[in-house]
Amino acid sequence: MKQSPAAGAASRSPNAEPVVARTVAELRALVAGWRRDALSVGLVPTMGALHAGHLSLVETARSACDRTIVSIFVNPKQFAPGEDLDTYPRTWDSDLAALRTAGVHAVFAPLPTEMYPTEHATTVSVSGLTDCLDGIARPGFFDGVATVVSKLFLQAGADRAFFGEKDFQQFLVVRRMAADLDIPIRVIGCPTVREADGLALSSRNTYLSAAERALAPHLHEELQKAAARIAAGVAASADTCADAVAALESIGFGPVDYIEMRDAETLAPVTGSGPLTRPARLFAAAHLGTTRLIDNIAV
């Protein structure tokens, strides 16, 4: 695949209009044309309501690939009954403006009926990596993610896909799915983008009241404190995590779904106090009012 400067990011000036594909057939025709020109293709799957975290993935994709596609699809299959499918922010006009400025080549924005016609009957389910953390806290969530992302991978036929480490478990699950299904795509993890006070950017942060927004950075702060204590060998990681849960609940978070240290590749629990022999991460999920926040950091 070609990576010449002429064909790469520089070939498309920011503010040119991205092609908007609404159907799989349109997307495939577009990518087929790029393939004929031997151009490499990057995919950034999103649910829209774009922020600087999404745009950092776009920037990485643009620097690595000749052509960049951003998909915008609020995937009903990853929302449980009672979750925020109906109220999830939908900001098409500002999303498109941001993607135009970012120099994206195409936006894939299918209707739910295009992705899931009535007769659709297949679920992609990844075991192992989904047996903990959000796999427990949000039953069915990763089946919904793996199903939609496997479809997007097969529809776009991209060389590389870019995912945020903000959703680290999702990144691992998607990478496993692509490898297991022999989908020829490289799944690349990109660092979490944060507000100045440490809060990880999220489309759902708009749900927070002013008081909740003021409390929200404590989630990242407690993770950092816990990581420092664990690295210094102050206490067993399980005790440190329990202390962090208690600290958050005492200032108004609640309930905290989990704060746990896990292996950064396998997600096996890391609970002891000895020196770490493999990369580990601290994972957290906590409710603040009606909003559920997640975060994770390397230890």
Ligand code: AMP
């Ligand atoms: P979403 O629209 O929430 O489904 O997210 C789409 C992609 O953006 C996923 O790969 C997320 O992990 C990624 N993402 C969301 N928030 C951030 C962030 N703060 N920093 C980096 N990537 C993010």
